[in-house]
Amino acid sequence: MAFPIRNTQSRYGWIAILLHWLIGLLLIGQIVLGLAMVRVTSQRTAFELIQLHKSLGFLLLGLVMLRLGWRLANAAPRLPAGTGRLERRAAPAAHVALYALQLLLPLTGWALVSASVLEIPSMPFDLFVMPNLPVAISDEDEAWWRALHAYLAYAAIALVAVHVLAALRHHFRLGDNVLARMISPSRQRDDTEPE
Ligand code: HEM
Ligand code: HEM
Incomplete structure (x- = not known):
């Protein structure tokens, strides 16, 4: 097919690829923005940046839900033949953990603003008012969600670093098509094991 949409056993389709890079960029951007905005001294700038962080x-969260649905309906390609036992276990576990983080990060962020006694409404891109999550409202609850949100972000930094190093190792050391197949489905060389 000229424009393969779905994944097969040997390659990713365009939807999985586009969502991977779009969400990956947004997630890294959100981490950088989050770390920067809590360090800005101007109250006004901090407020504006936090509203942007909430919108993004x-x-x-919406894109991740689409991605999760697509992933559940589309198995990922198999690993290349010759992949070691450790990686056969570690790679799927790391991917599940990345999916969990992509979902839990926005949800805990949403919970932390919902728990705030300030009750500042969330208005994604000034389009509509997003309702709050039904969580308890108090300074202690907000602090708890904020700590969880921050720890999950630190965990994501560590896991994404390992993930990127693993992808680079496949490309430059092992010379297989694991990175290439996340760039375009037309990188057709099939390194996966025969059935
Ligand atoms: C994948 C999505 C997200 C990522 C990666 C992310 C990441 C971060 C990071 C790294 C921080 C700084 C933590 C610190 O060092 O104290 C932060 C703070 C914050 N995040 Fe997020 N966030 C995400 C989504 C959200 C969402 C959806 C909301 C709300 C709707 C939100 C609300 C906040 C708020 C209000 C803070 C500031 C907390 C404070 O005042 O200390 N975040 N986020
Ligand atoms: C920016 C550098 C990144 C590179 C070079 C990269 C590379 C890759 C590669 C090559 C794969 C395919 C693995 C395979 O074929 O089995 C993959 C899958 C995956 N990546 Fe990344 N990635 C990056 C960033 C991210 C980020 C920031 C996230 C976090 C949201 C992420 C989440 C995932 C997930 C969840 C999968 C599994 C996809 C699936 O099978 O459904 N990646 N990545």
Whole structure:
């Protein structure tokens, strides 16, 4: 097919590829923005940046739900033949953990603003008012969600670093098509094991 949409056993289709890079960029951007905005001294700038962080976070949550649905309906390609035993276990576990983080990061962010006694409404891109999550509202609850949100972000930094190093190792050390197949479905060389 000229424009393969779905994944097969040997390659990713365009939907999985586009969602991977769009969400990956947004997630890294959100981490950088999050770390920067809590360090800005101007109250006004901090407020504006937090509203942008919330909007992008809600956009990400929507994209992640689409991605999760697509992934459940589309098995991922198999690993290349010759992949070691450890990686056969570690790779799927790391991917599940990345999916969990993509979902839990925006949800805990949403919970933290919902728990705030300030009750500042969330208005994604000034389009509509996003309702709050039904969580308890108090300074202690907000602090708890905020800590969880921050720890999950630190965990994501570590896991994404390992993930990127693993992808680079496949490309430059092992010379297989694991990175290439996340760039375009037309990189057709099939390194996967025969059935
Ligand atoms: C994948 C999505 C997200 C990522 C990666 C992310 C990441 C971060 C990071 C790294 C911080 C700084 C933590 C610190 O060092 O204290 C932060 C803070 C914050 N995030 Fe997110 N976030 C995401 C989504 C959201 C969403 C959807 C909301 C709300 C709707 C949100 C609300 C906040 C708020 C209000 C803070 C500031 C907390 C404070 O005042 O200390 N985040 N986020
Ligand atoms: C920016 C550098 C990144 C590179 C070079 C990269 C590379 C890759 C590659 C090559 C694969 C395919 C693995 C395979 O064929 O089995 C993959 C899958 C995956 N990546 Fe990334 N990635 C990056 C960023 C991210 C980020 C920031 C996230 C976090 C949201 C992420 C989440 C995932 C997930 C969940 C999968 C599994 C996809 C599936 O099978 O459904 N990646 N990545």
